[in-house]
Amino acid sequence: MNRRSPLTLICVLVVSILALQSCSSVAPRNAVPENLVEQAAVTGGDIARLWGDEAPSDANARLKLIRKQLSANEKDDDFTRPHYYLTISGGGANGAFGAGLLKGWSESGTRPEMTIVTGISTGALIAPFAFLGSNYDGQLEQLYTSLSTKDLITKRSLIRGLLSDAMTDTQPLRDLLRNTVDEQMIAAIAKEYNQGRRLLIGTTNLDAKRPVIWNIGAIAAVGTEESAQLIRDVMLASASIPGIFPPVRISVRVGERVYDELHVDGGVASQVFLYPAQLDLRHAKEQVGVTGTQTVYVIRNGSLQPDWSEVKPKVMPVALSSINTLIRTQGIGDLYRIYLGAKRDGIIYRLAYIPGDFDLEAEEEFDPKYMRALFDLGYEMARDGYDWETSPPGVILP
Numbered sequence: 001m002n003r004r005s006p007l008t009l010i011c012v013l014v015v016s017i018l019a020l021q022s023c024s025s026v027a028p029r030n031a032v033p034e035n036l037v038e039q040a041a042v043t044g045g046d047i048a049r050l051w052g053d054e055a056p057s058d059a060n061a062r063l064k065l066i067r068k069q070l071s072a073n074e075k076d077d078d079f080t081r082p083h084y085y086l087t088i089s090g091g092g093a094n095g096a097f098g099a100g101l102l103k104g105w106s107e108s109g110t111r112p113e114m115t116i117v118t119g120i121s122t123g124a125l126i127a128p129f130a131f132l133g134s135n136y137d138g139q140l141e142q143l144y145t146s147l148s149t150k151d152l153i154t155k156r157s158l159i160r161g162l163l164s165d166a167m168t169d170t171q172p173l174r175d176l177l178r179n180t181v182d183e184q185m186i187a188a189i190a191k192e193y194n195q196g197r198r199l200l201i202g203t204t205n206l207d208a209k210r211p212v213i214w215n216i217g218a219i220a221a222v223g224t225e226e227s228a229q230l231i232r233d234v235m236l237a238s239a240s241i242p243g244i245f246p247p248v249r250i251s252v253r254v255g256e257r258v259y260d261e262l263h264v265d266g267g268v269a270s271q272v273f274l275y276p277a278q279l280d281l282r283h284a285k286e287q288v289g290v291t292g293t294q295t296v297y298v299i300r301n302g303s304l305q306p307d308w309s310e311v312k313p314k315v316m317p318v319a320l321s322s323i324n325t326l327i328r329t330q331g332i333g334d335l336y337r338i339y340l341g342a343k344r345d346g347i348i349y350r351l352a353y354i355p356g357d358f359d360l361e362a363e364e365e366f367d368p369k370y371m372r373a374l375f376d377l378g379y380e381m382a383r384d385g386y387d388w389e390t391s392p393p394g395v396i397l398p
Contacts, residue, residue: 026165031207032259040252043227044219052211055278063287069196082293083115089272090121091301096144096371097354098126098299100378106134108385118273120202120266124238131199132188145375149366166246177232186220186228193217202266202273203237211269237263271331274338281345295348304332304393305356335392350388
């Protein structure tokens with residue numbers, strides 16, 4: 001080793017990586033300048049998205065639109081009936097649990113129509129099906145029990161991965177989304193949106209380093225191929241784990257100029273969300289004119305218990321174990337954040353998650369046997385009526 005110091009070895013490694021990346025064939029970007037970020041527009045207009053970490057400046061206009069849409073419905077009780085919200089977390093292959101739970105919930109006869117459905121990461125792939133209801137349970141089951149890793153991603157060699165933007169290529173998943181999230185499905189989402197319902201998906205804007213909430217129904221209502229592709233791109237971005245999956249470039253306009261934004265997994269910012277904490281839902285409820293009760297159902301596609309395993313004192317095992325710990329604890333924190341917001345705003349809170357005694361291990365990133373077992377677990381737990389938790393673990397109210 002010529003007695004090189006650790007610092008020298010690190011410098012050599014960094015220089016080598018930089019040298020490799022200087023040979024990269026990744027297409028150059030035309031990023032939105034910082035001073036124009038707030039002006040960047042997408043298909044669907046201003047209402048198509050909002051920052052996930054602040055209340056929108058046009059909140060009143062958004063609420064008036066919902067009130068107008070509800071008023072135009074033929075349902076006389078839209079303002080007085082109970083309203084239900086469903087929020088689905090990330091979790092990769094663990095999304096099979098949420099998919100199975102939804103099917104079992106349908107068969108129990110107690111699954112209500114959701115006024116709002118939100119999804120992040122794998123939850124973003126589930127959310128459109130959950131939003132459209134029980135008729136889509138079969139498609140959801142097929143997606144989460146019959147596909148394997150090769151059906152979703154193509155692995156790149158180590159060198160190619162280091163020279164590009166990720167270690168895999170998600171073209172198979174792109175193709176799957178094009179075939180699944182088709183014209184008929186998008187038209188159905190647009191129809192529900194025009195009746196006052198909302199389908200929201202979260203991504204992370206890497207340049208701004210902020211969460212973004214996308215109003216999928218508003219984009220669907222545009223009704224063009226461009227808007228349809230934007231929906232698929234948002235879903236793909238929300239599920240794109242940084243470094244593993246390539247980030248998704250989303251084209252935006254500022255005046256006549258076209259720029260691009262770089263979006264990745266919404267789980268980078270939060271594992272599950274309902275609405276920005278800064279938004280006062282009590283005021284929103286008054287603005288819309290809704291008087292019925294409100295209930296939020298949270299599906300956490302993961303266990304809340306720590307998974308003990310001996311970690312080898314090497315770079316990759318230490319890094320991976322640390323990241324997994326961060327994801328788990330961040331996810332638990334998000335459950336508390338939604339819970340506190342629900343208590344503040346008078347919303348009934350319900351929570352489901354993978355039991356800690358489920359100990360089957362996956363043999364690949366997306367293992368059909370593992371996902372089938374998780375799907376069946378969620379299905380069996382919900383088929384006869386799921387016993388939802390009324391608070392995150394450890395909460396003791398007076």
